Amino acid sequence: MKHRILVLGAGYAGAYTAGNLARRLSPADVEITVVNAVPDFVERMRLHQLAAGRDIEAPKLASVFAGTGIRLRVARVAAVDPERRVVVVADADGVGELGYDTLLYALGSHGDVEGVPGAAEHAFDVAARPSALRLRERLDSLGRRGDGGSVVVVGDGLTGIETATEIAESRPRLSVTLIARGELGARLSAGARGRLRRACDRLGVTVLEHAVVEAVEAARVLCADGTALASDATVWTAGFAVDPIAVAGGLEVTEDGRIVVDRAMRSVSHPDVYAIGDSAHAIGDNGRPLPMSCASAACTSQQAIKTILGRLTGRKTANTKLAYTYNHISLGQRDAIWQGIDDEGHPKPKHMGGRKSARLKVRLVALSGWAASHPTLGMPKRRHRLTAVPDASTKNAVTSGTATVA
Ligand SMILES: Cc1cc2nc3c(=O)[nH]c(=O)nc-3n(C[C@H](O)[C@H](O)[C@H](O)COP(=O)(O)OP(=O)(O)OC[C@H]3O[C@@H](n4cnc5c(N)ncnc54)[C@H](O)[C@@H]3O)c2cc1C
Numbered sequence: 001m002k003h004r005i006l007v008l009g010a011g012y013a014g015a016y017t018a019g020n021l022a023r024r025l026s027p028a029d030v031e032i033t034v035v036n037a038v039p040d041f042v043e044r045m046r047l048h049q050l051a052a053g054r055d056i057e058a059p060k061l062a063s064v065f066a067g068t069g070i071r072l073r074v075a076r077v078a079a080v081d082p083e084r085r086v087v088v089v090a091d092a093d094g095v096g097e098l099g100y101d102t103l104l105y106a107l108g109s110h111g112d113v114e115g116v117p118g119a120a121e122h123a124f125d126v127a128a129r130p131s132a133l134r135l136r137e138r139l140d141s142l143g144r145r146g147d148g149g150s151v152v153v154v155g156d157g158l159t160g161i162e163t164a165t166e167i168a169e170s171r172p173r174l175s176v177t178l179i180a181r182g183e184l185g186a187r188l189s190a191g192a193r194g195r196l197r198r199a200c201d202r203l204g205v206t207v208l209e210h211a212v213v214e215a216v217e218a219a220r221v222l223c224a225d226g227t228a229l230a231s232d233a234t235v236w237t238a239g240f241a242v243d244p245i246a247v248a249g250g251l252e253v254t255e256d257g258r259i260v261v262d263r264a265m266r267s268v269s270h271p272d273v274y275a276i277g278d279s280a281h282a283i284g285d286n287g288r289p290l291p292m293s294c295a296s297a298a299c300t301s302q303q304a305i306k307t308i309l310g311r312l313t314g315r316k317t318a319n320t321k322l323a324y325t326y327n328h329i330s331l332g333q334r335d336a337i338w339q340g341i342d343d344e345g346h347p348k349p350k351h352m353g354g355r356k357s358a359r360l361k362v363r364l365v366a367l368s369g370w371a372a373s374h375p376t377l378g379m380p381k382r383r384h385r386l387t388a389v390p391d392a393s394t395k396n397a398v399t400s401g402t403a404t405v406a
Helices: 012-024 044-052 129-144 158-170 190-203 294-313 355-373
Strands: 003-008 030-036 071-074 076-081 086-091 094-099 102-105 149-154 174-179 205-208 213-216 220-223 228-230 233-236 273-275 326-330 336-341 347-353
Touching: 003 012, 003 094, 012 030, 012 102, 012 294, 012 355, 044 129, 044 158, 044 355, 071 086, 102 294, 129 149, 129 174, 129 233, 149 158, 149 228, 158 174, 158 190, 158 205, 158 233, 158 326, 190 205, 190 336, 190 347, 273 294, 294 355, 326 355, 336 355, 347 355
Parallel strands: 003 030, 003 102, 030 071, 102 273, 149 174, 149 233, 174 205
Antiparallel strands: 076 086, 086 094, 213 220, 220 228, 326 336, 336 347
C-alpha cells in the first residue's frame, strides 16, 4: 500500500509543496492528491491588479501538475477529521471522504469582512479571484458613467495601499479614498512614509487618517467620528481570516483559527498534519509569528518539504530559515517601496523606492507565481524511496532508516 499524502489547497504554498514532493519522492511508494476548490492556480498577489483592469491569467491546475503524477481533485474541503485520518470534500457530484497518511493543510485565508456591519453585504474585496472580478465589473460600470465615481478603500495595510494606488493609476477618472486607522503607513520608516504620501498625492488618492470604520452601507462608509463618505465601490482590505475547518476538526489553533505548528511545520496536536502558508501559525527564527504573506508561504513550504522528506525517508531534516525580513509594496506600476524589517518587526531606517523598486517587485511577484505554478521544474530529479511504507493505521507510523535514492 502506498503512503498517501493529501494536500489541501493549491495556492502558493500547496502547489509548490505538492509539486516538490512529487519530484522528490518515488511514485512507487507515494501517492499525492491535491484538493482545491477551483480548477485554477490563482496568483493572489496580483488580484488588486486584476480588479483594477489588468489581464492576469490563472493557469489550470491540471496543466500545472501535468506529468507529476499528482492526482488533482477539484472540490471544496468541508471538514477534516484527524482522528480518523479523513477529509470530507464536496463537489457537484456530492460529498465524499478522502483518507490520508500525511495531511498538508494549505487552505490559505480570505478577506475578513465579518467584523463590521454591512461589510460582508456591501463591500468588495481583492482576496479571491471571483471577488476581484466583481470589483472590476463595478469599476468598469463606474467608468462608463459620465461623472466617474468614488471608490473607498478601507485599510492601509499592504493590500489596501497596493489596491488604492493601483486603481487610482489605472482609472484616473475615479476618485479614490484610502482610509487608515492610524497614521498612513504607520509600519514604514519615516522616509518610506513620505514616499507613500507623495505617491498618493501624485495619483490623486485622498487619504483619511485616524478613521475607524463602523459600518458599510450600499453607497456610504460610516466612521466612528460621524464622518460619512459617499462610496460607489467600497473595497475592504482590513484583514484576512481563515476558515474554521481546522478548529472544527479538533486541531490546535490560535484564537484566529490558524493551525499551531512546531519548527518543522507539524501540527502540535496532530503530528501527521502539517500546516503551511496563511493557515499556519508558525514562529519565525526571531521568536515572532510569521505574518500571512507569500514570503511566509515560501519558507513554511520549504520547511514542510524538508520535514516530510526526512520523516518518510529517514533522512536528516534540515532547518529552513524562517524569517520575514521586508515588505515590498507596489504603488501602481511605476513606483514601489521596499522596506527592510528588523528582528523586532520594526522598519529599518532605510528604504528603497521608485522605478527600480517597482521593477523588482514585478519580478518577485512573477517569480513567486512561476515557482508555484511550475513546481517541479528547475530541480534535480532525484526520487527518494521510502525504506518501508508507513503503516497508515497507526497514528505515528513513520518510516525511519536509510533512504535509497532511485
Ligand atoms: C491583493 C493581494 C496582494 C498581496 N500582496 C502580497 C505581497 O506583495 N507580498 C506578500 O508576501 N504577500 C502578499 N499577499 C498575501 C499572499 O497572497 C498570501 O499570503 C498567500 O497567497 C498565501 O499563500 P497560501 O498558499 O497560504 O494561500 P492561498 O494563496 O490563498 O491558497 C489557498 C488555496 O486554497 C484553496 N482553498 C481555500 N479554501 C478551500 C476549501 N475549503 N476547499 C478547497 N480549496 C480551498 C484556494 O482556492 C487556494 O487555491 C497579497 C494578498 C492579496 C490578496
